Amino acid sequence: MAEAELVIETRGLTKVFNRFAAVEDLDLRVPRGALYGFLGPNGAGKSTTIRMLLGLMGPTSGTIHLFNRELAKHRLEILRRVGSLVEAPSYYEHLTAFENLEITRRILQLPKGEIDKALEIVKLAKWKNQRVREFSLGMKQRLGIAQALLGKRELLILDEPTNGLDPAGVREIRELIVSLPERMNATVLISSHILSEIELIADHVGIIHQGKLLFQGTLAELKARGREEIIIKANPLRQAAEFLKGKGYAVAIKGDKLCLPGKNTDLEAVNRELVLKGFGVSHLSERPGNLEDIFLQLTGEVA
């Protein structure tokens, strides 16, 4: 992740409310084009971080860089490229969907057709002249996303967009969000406290708990942390096992397979060493750990 261009980069980001550190020393790094899942239990500091990223709150200390520019110094320029949905979407319920978006469109000085395009993406075009107070929660969330999409934003920050939705609504929003990076050529940061949601949506994950970032990396890296076992079919089996033991790996033979502990074992390195030594490797797989267990271990909420 170090080489990739970062769209969001915070350094030592801290927010203290009356001696309570809601966010502490946060180094968030979101690469361009990522679907970044910002995961944490309720009250972990996700919304506070997002509010700081949008300039709604100032940090107590630390810096925020978006698109390699410091937010504190280039707020207006940066926010032109950022679309957001912060917690429950905000609407003027006495106005129609179109009128709500028209307010944003006018402020941003966008062409009139932008509203129809955004409503088309979130599948609300049919209801554009209906007052928002008549909308279901799912429709309101979709309208919130449409608002965030107005003006071809390069970065979308969505704070708990599936909150309060029924399973069908969650699925609808999830499918919409997953399609956004390709459709809009945008980077998406989505926060949630629901692990399964993030697992289905994100390719990068940041886990925050009690204001501190506990993990940051790709979803594959997170899963690798909790990987239970690596299974290898190598020929000849016993010699391969001896070879790996000699290299310091804890190997066990189970039937016609070698089993290595999943945690802290570099799968690629094991494969490389076996192949370079001339062993025939016909099968290589991993038994993934339960993401929920990994999450609970990280957040220290495991018994």
Place this chain on the structure above:
Amino acid sequence: MGEYFRLVMAEFLKQKRSFLWPVVLATPLLGAFLSFCNLFLRYDYLMGLEANQGLTPWQVLLFQHHFLWAFLLPLVATITASQVHHLEYRSRGWKQVLALPVSRAKVYLAKWSAVFLLNILLIVGNSICLLLIGKALGFPETLDVNLLASYTAYQILAITSLIGLQCWLNSSLSNANVALAIGFVGVASSLFFAQSERLAKFIPYAHSLYTLPEPTINNAIALYYGLCCGLLFLGLGTMYFQWKEIC
């Protein structure tokens, strides 16, 4: 300036179908109806009063109307300021507006301007209604344009201070109803404050009581203190809003 005007237009779009329009348009009509009834039923009595000797019917109409309007105007100004801000609290709109690439100072100024423009509409509406009452009652004297124009201008300047204070209160308190309650209490007690000119100078709720263009009334309080307090509160409110944290 373009951004500021777009924000002001957006404020008016937000007020579409809002109850504010009926309030702003109906209040002058209500005030005018009551004044019309007052003068229609008591014209001879009022013109015959010793205190009204030497006054034209237009002046009597204005003085009679002022007893009512000097309270209605600040009340409606308080309601408009609260409603314009309440909309953002109710719809949690602050975070959406301030996450857009717009200057915070201009967002605040746009809100203030929307309230101010609505109040100008209210005041001008009241003046037009007064004119129509005079015509309907068939006053023999020609209209004293200076009198009506001065009254209108004084009200606009006097109300600036109340709008400045109420907008500041509304933006700083997270519940617009609290600001509304403070405003109502302020207006209700304005007559007491107005007993002392020295005190009334610094109480925006009392400024509208000094708008009657009459030699015995110190219009300077409405004119200079209204404007100066208005600009002071506008400045303080804008500064506060720049640093307001949106939770």
